[in-house]
Amino acid sequence: MIPHFPLTEPSDPPWIHPRAAYVHIPFCAHQCGYCDFAIATGKDDRIHAYLDALALEMSSWKQRPIPSPLATLFVGGGTPSHLNLGQLAILCDLLHHALPVQSGAEVSIEANPESLSAEKVKLLAEAGWSRISLGAQSFSKRTLKNLDRPHDPDAVRNAVALVKAANLDVSLDLIFGAPAQTSPDWQADLVEAIALGTDHISTYGLTYEKGTPLEKRVRLGMVRPIGEELERTMYSMAMESLGGAGYEHYEISNFAKPNKRCRHNEIYWANEAHLGFGMGAAGFVGLTRNLNTRDLERYIRQCFEGSNPAFQSETLGPRERVIETMIQNLRRAGGIESNRFFKQTGFEPNAFFKPELNPLAEQGFLAVDEQGFRLSYEGKFVADTVMKRLIRCL
Ligand code: SF4
Structure with a gap:
């Protein structure tokens, strides 16, 4: 059990002064299956009202203590690149x-390959953005179709070329475990992402979230998930291929070339303070x-009110x-x-997690030493189970 008091509170706790901000742009051309x-x-006529609402939400934050210039800014979605040039x-x-933002800050924006143009990349580069994160997902036409993605593989290749030509860092999101995807398909995706000279790669195992079009198709027997064993194989392929190509596996789903980690997400995983603006954003x-x-209309209305x-x-x-710090840090x-x-947190981790540390280490899921503990190679496949067992110690 965790005592309520006393906590040894640090003098400048990392949950007070936000160094990062997230801004959500919810508009998309269509809904992908997953x-x-x-x-x-279908709400593009609300983009201008939404941008006005965002401005109001941000100015209302300023009535509270104004944060110092930020170390990172991340604009995600939705599809921020769905905005036209004027809106962008x-x-x-x-x-x-x-x-x-501070000088040298990391300023990232998410983009979809089909909606990124040379003009938009130029605008972003001139406005000081440093990094574009592309929702590539795959280089296979069949996999893209099975995920209901609105682009083809060539659009990804063109978008990467545009970002690199502007000297911005490029990150690719890739999905494994898509319906009908095979190990060779996934290997080809990894090979091409590496060959394009990508700075950062995020690999996500497909999840069938309740209520999504793809999950409905699974329930109706129209789509069959590929199975846990193959998914596990694909995750290990990512670790081996990307590790072999010089990418550091610095977080469960994320791989970076030297000095190309996503500093914004590192603030989340450290469980430090961050601001969130926009529909569905978390701060x-x-x-x-x-x-x-x-809810888009409620968000706009409340900001205007x-x-x-x-x-x-x-x-x-x-x-x-x-609990939250452990879950985030362990990633x-x-x-x-x-x-x-x-x-x-004001607490020594060993004081609470000790009962499970040795058993988890003996099972090969955790590496424990005097500095602390972390997921082993095997532990990365069962991270959720490891976290649940650690939570049960509290
Ligand atoms: S997956 Fe991305 S592009 Fe597709 S609907 Fe969702 S936010 Fe939009």
Whole structure:
């Protein structure tokens, strides 16, 4: 059991001053079969109102303590590149004034291959963006079709070339475990992502989220998931191929060339404070987690009315702080570092997790030493189970 008091509170706790901000652009051309994100399709006539609402939400934040210039800014979606050139220029201008960043900050935006153009990349480069994260998912026409993606493999190749020509860092999202995908298909995806000179690669195992078009097709027997064994093989192929090509496996799903880690996501995985703006966005400041409404019209209306668009707000107590920090930290290659964990939570990790540390280490799922503990190679395949067992210690 975690005592409520006393906590040894650090003098400058990492949950007070946000160094990162996330901005959500929910608009998409259509819904991909597996998508469970906060999106809006067929609502392009609301883009301008949405950008105005974003500006209002950001200016209302400024009534509270203004954060220092940010170390990272991440615009995700949805599909931010779905905005046309004029709308993208408005967004850049808004962020420039509302969310100032430090010199050398990481400024990332997500884009879909079919909606990225040379003009948009030029605009982003001139506005100071440093990194574009492309929703590639696959280089196989069949896999893209089975995921209901709106682009073909050539669009990915063209988009990577555009980003590299502008000297911006490029990250690719790839999905494994898609319906009918085979090991050779997945190997070909990895080979091509490496060959394109990608700086950063995120690999996600497909999940069939309840209510998504793909999950409905599974329920109706129209689609058959590939099975756990093949998925496991694909994950190990990613670790071997990308590791062999010089990518550091720095987080369960993420691989980076030297000095190309996503610094924004590293702030999440360290469970440090961050701001979140836009429909469905999550923020974490002063131990309070806020989650904005996922309803487009409600988000716009509440911002225009001057009310808080958060529909959920939770302040973490000591137990939740320990659990969340453990879950986030354990995703990283460095895992739980005892000193850092103590600074973040006020607790020594061994004080709580000890009953499971040795058993998990003996089963080969955790590597434990005096610095802390982290997932082993085998542990990465069963990370959720390891986390659940550690939570049961509390
Ligand atoms: S582009 Fe991305 S956010 Fe939009 S529907 Fe497809 S998966 Fe979802």
